[in-house]
Amino acid sequence: FKVKKFPTVLMQRGSKAEIKETYTGEMKFSALKDWVNLHSESGMGDKVAGAGAGKEEVSIEEAKPWLVQEVPELTAKSQGDVCFKGEGLCVIYLKEGEITQAETDMLTGLSKKFTSQLSDRGAKMKWMWMNLAIETEYKTLFEPAMLPSAVVFNPHKRLRFTKLDHGEDNEVKGDEQSLGNLLDKVLGGDARFKMVPGQKLPGWAKRDAKK
Numbered sequence: 001f002k003v004k005k006f007p008t009v010l011m012q013r014g015s016k017a018e019i020k021e022t023y024t025g026e027m028k029f030s031a032l033k034d035w036v037n038l039h040s041e042s043g044m045g046d047k048v049a050g051a052g053a054g055k056e057e058v059s060i061e062e063a064k065p066w067l068v069q070e071v072p073e074l075t076a077k078s079q080g081d082v083c084f085k086g087e088g089l090c091v092i093y094l095k096e097g098e099i100t101q102a103e104t105d106m107l108t109g110l111s112k113k114f115t116s117q118l119s120d121r122g123a124k125m126k127w128m129w130m131n132l133a134i135e136t137e138y139k140t141l142f143e144p145a146m147l148p149s150a151v152v153f154n155p156h157k158r159l160r161f162t163k164l165d166h167g168e169d170n171e172v173k174g175d176e177q178s179l180g181n182l183l184d185k186v187l188g189g190d191a192r193f194k195m196v197p198g199q200k201l202p203g204w205a206k207r208d209a210k211k
Helices: 029-040 080-082 101-118 134-142 174-188
Strands: 010-013 020-023 089-095 125-131 150-152 159-161
Touching: 080 089, 080 125, 089 134, 089 174, 101 125, 101 174, 150 174, 159 174
Parallel strands: 089 125
Antiparallel strands: 010 020, 089 150, 150 159
């Protein structure tokens, strides 16, 4: 297992136990429970039959890859699982194009930092990213002053969101510091949320079968 420190929590999943994950959060019961529940509630390890007879069964991880990604992409298929049908606020990193590994690492680091702060308050944040080059109707909704950017979306009761403030002259970049400031404002109750017009989500881009 290549364990380097103790205690360490490992999880093996997939139809052939081919997916291995190491828990990197706090060694607290509530945090561990959330991590395990993320997979058990999603039916992790279950199998989905292929469309045609005789095809090899695929695991949930293969059918729904966003369930095992630390920072999943928000799309028509993933949106219910990763944001709109669960608990907590959605932190959505906005890009014009694909996310980079460096950006994924940055968001993962922020997620861990704020998760430890939130665990004592009973609050929850989920992290994801959106490609506005594809999801053009959400670009119209969010109207980011520049990209990359971010919004914190509250999908419960009344659909509303608050945006990262890039400054009067767009001098503030969408980076780790400005994202941290946005989340501090939300947690401190100082963020101003904007209602989604008509309380209806924009349409999602139609993608090919590979997406």
